[in-house]
Structures are given as structure tokens and as C-alpha cells.
């Protein structure tokens with residue numbers, strides 16, 4: 569039987585960060601994953617993730633985002649690798665809609681620098697973008713994207729360098745509380761841990777079923793289109809973008825490499841009963857919707873699809889995260905239900921989970937993410 573201070577179940581986006589922070593804090597850590605992260609069977613794959621601070625979803629995320637940015641910069645310094653690319657993020661939508669009004673609210677409340685565009689200025693400032701009628705734009709300069717697999721690799725390297733044991737292809741079949749410790753069983757081992765950190769992504773629906781918070785798993789699609797239009801390249805300072813249209817919310821990235829321009833639809837998605845049902849099949853209707861969007865709003869982009877991937881969102885009823893210590897199991901800490909916007913926070917969540925597991929407390933303002941809000 570193996571013993572450790574802290575076991576981390578799931579070392580993908582958030583768990584890799586938690587394992588790294590815990591190992592750096594001097595804890596004896598075992599990180600386990602059912603696959604070998606970074607992998608394409610969960611929620612942290614597909615090249616890139618958007619990061620932005622003027623958060624339309626809720627201003628209470630901004631203090632966590634300040635920590636997250638700091639964490640990513642620390643990781644870049646520690647590893648000597650560039651993980652964050654500040655291309656800016658351009659958000660376009662109706663002035664009184666959730667995205668524009670919410671972004672302004674966060675920016676004003678937290679004094680964040682943003683640049684606003686009237687409808688008629690958007691096309692001249694960003695040739696290649698045709699905004700939906702009656703929409704305005706907000707550009708946040710200190711925002712952009714993270715390279716998702718590189719971030720996970722960097723955290724796993726940090727975890728190993730600081731002494732963590734990483735066990736891949738080791739699904740945890742069960743965990744239980746035995747006296748003062750948690751007992752974890754894999755196919756081949758029993759592990760006893762004083763503290764347990766759960767970062768199971770879409771599998772949190774099973775792992776944290778006793779929180780009694782319904783989580784919906786959605787299959788989501790990412791598309792890469794061939795591009796020869798200079799308008800959508802970093803050389804033309806083309807930013808990451810999110811555009812609210814009457815038909816849905818779409819987002820994408822400047823062309824990064826020969827794979828072209830990556831695009832996706834943020835709303836919608838196909839509900840699946842469990843993460844084990846995930847597969848990489850395309851969805852013709854979703855693809856048609858994305859291509860209808862590009863015809864109208866990114867008309868210089870080709871429709872030659874070069875690559876497709878499917879990924880999972882794990883969505884809570886209010887689309888806000890579940891973070892904290894389990895109300896019934898002292899010593900069990902979790903970050904779950906990240907609702908399709910959690911990767912940018914992985915650095916901050918890793919640090920918070922480390923603090924909870926090593927000191928029982930965190931100075932981060934996470935009360936608004938407690939599952940108690942549903943009880």
C-alpha cells in the first residue's frame with residue numbers, strides 16, 4: 569500500500585496545476601489520471617484557450633483572474649516557455665447584452681483597461697470582421713490565449729521536479745474515508761492519502777455525485793479552417809474574438825500555424841449522460857452553424873476544414889464553478905463544473921486547492937463558487 573500527504577485524482581488542466589503547487593509546497597503528492605495528460609479525451613485539448621480579465625460572466629471572478637495571470641507568468645518564468653500570448657480579445661455584441669454589458673461592468677468595477685468600438689468602427693479597425701447589426705465591440709489588450717497542452721506539460725514537469733509521483737493510465741475506481749485517511753483503489757494499487765483533491769473534469773459528475781449539484785456534460789466541437797487571408801493572422805494584429813449573433817455565440821483565434829484559424833460555437837452543445845460516452849464524431853448541424861457564421865461575419869475565411877476535435881463542457885445550473893472543501897468530507901477539496909470557461913483559471917485553482925489541502929484555508933475569494941449556493 570502507498571501512503572502520501574495528498575492524492576490528486578485527475579491531473580488534466582486543473583489537477584496538473586494543483587499537483588505542481590502541492591509538490592512545490594513540500595507536500596508528498598501522488599497525482600493519478602485515467603489517461604496520460606495532456607490527452608484528447610477530456611476537457612483540456614484543442615491547442616488553445618481564451619484568457620481575459622474583464623469577465624462578463626461575473627465581476628467576482630476578476631480577483632481570481634489576477635491570481636491566474638500571476639500564476640501563468642510564474643509558470644512561464646519557472647519553465648522558460650511562453651504559454652500566454654497577449655493577442656488581445658475582441659468581444660462584439662449588443663450593447664445591453666450579457667457579454668458587452670457584463671464586460672463593461674467588470675472593467676468598471678475593477679478598473680481594467682479596455683477599448684470600446686462603435687459598430688461603424690469595428691470593420692475599419694478589424695478588416696475581415698463584419699459585425700452583426702446594431703452591435704458594438706470591446707477590445708481588452710491584456711488578454712489572449714494559452715497553449716493548453718503546453719500548460720499541462722509545464723505543470724506536470726514542475727510537479728515531477730519537486731518530487732510528485734505521477735501515475736498515468738491509472739483510473740481511480742473508488743475512494744472512501746478510512747479513519748483519518750482517504751483510501752483510493754486503482755486496478756493495481758491501494759493508496760492512502762491524508763488529503764484528497766478531486767479535479768476529475770467531466771468525470772466530476774460521478775466523482776462528486778454526493779454534492780447533489782446537477783452537472784450537464786456537453787459535447788462541443790472545435791474546427792480549424794485553412795486560411796490565406798492576411799486579415800486573420802497575428803501579423804495583422806488580429807485578436808482572439810467572441811461574437812454574439814442572433815443565431816448563437818461564436819469565438820475563434822488568429823491563425824497560429826498551418827492548421828489555420830480555429831473556430832467554435834460557445835452556446836449549444838450535445839448533452840451526454842457520462843464522460844465515458846465522449847467520442848470524436850463530427851456534428852453536421854454544428855459545423856453548418858459555424859460555417860454560416862463565418863460566411864456572414866468572417867467572409868474572407870475559407871470553408872476548407874483542415875481539422876476537427878470534440879471536447880466536453882461540464883456545466884452547472886448557473887454556469888459558475890464548484891470550488892471548495894466538501895461539506896461532508898473534511899480533507900476533500902475539489903474544483904469542478906467549470907462550465908466551459910475554466911482553463912484560464914487552472915493556475916489560480918491549483919494554488920487554491922494546494923492552500924486548502926495544506927492549510928485548510930485560502931485567502932482567495934471563492935465563497936461565491938461554493939456548492940452551498942444550490943442548497
Ligand SMILES: Cc1cc2nc3c(=O)[nH]c(=O)nc-3n(C[C@H](O)[C@H](O)[C@H](O)COP(=O)(O)OP(=O)(O)OC[C@H]3O[C@@H](n4cnc5c(N)ncnc54)[C@H](O)[C@@H]3O)c2cc1C
Pocket residue numbers: 577578579580581582583600601602603605609610611612613614616617618619738739740741767768769770771772788789790832879880881903904906907908909910911912913
Ligand atoms: C471546446 C472547449 C473550449 C473551451 N474553451 C475555453 C476557453 O477558451 N477558455 C477557458 O478558460 N476555458 C475553456 N474551456 C473550458 C476548459 O478547457 C475546462 O474548464 C478545463 O480545461 C477543465 O479542466 P479540468 O482539469 O477540470 O478537466 P480535464 O483537463 O479534462 O481533467 C480531468 C482529468 O481527470 C481525469 N480523471 C477523471 N476521472 C478520473 C479517475 N476516476 N481516476 C483518474 N483520473 C480521472 C481525466 O482523465 C482528466 O485527465 C473550453 C472547453 C472546451 C471543451
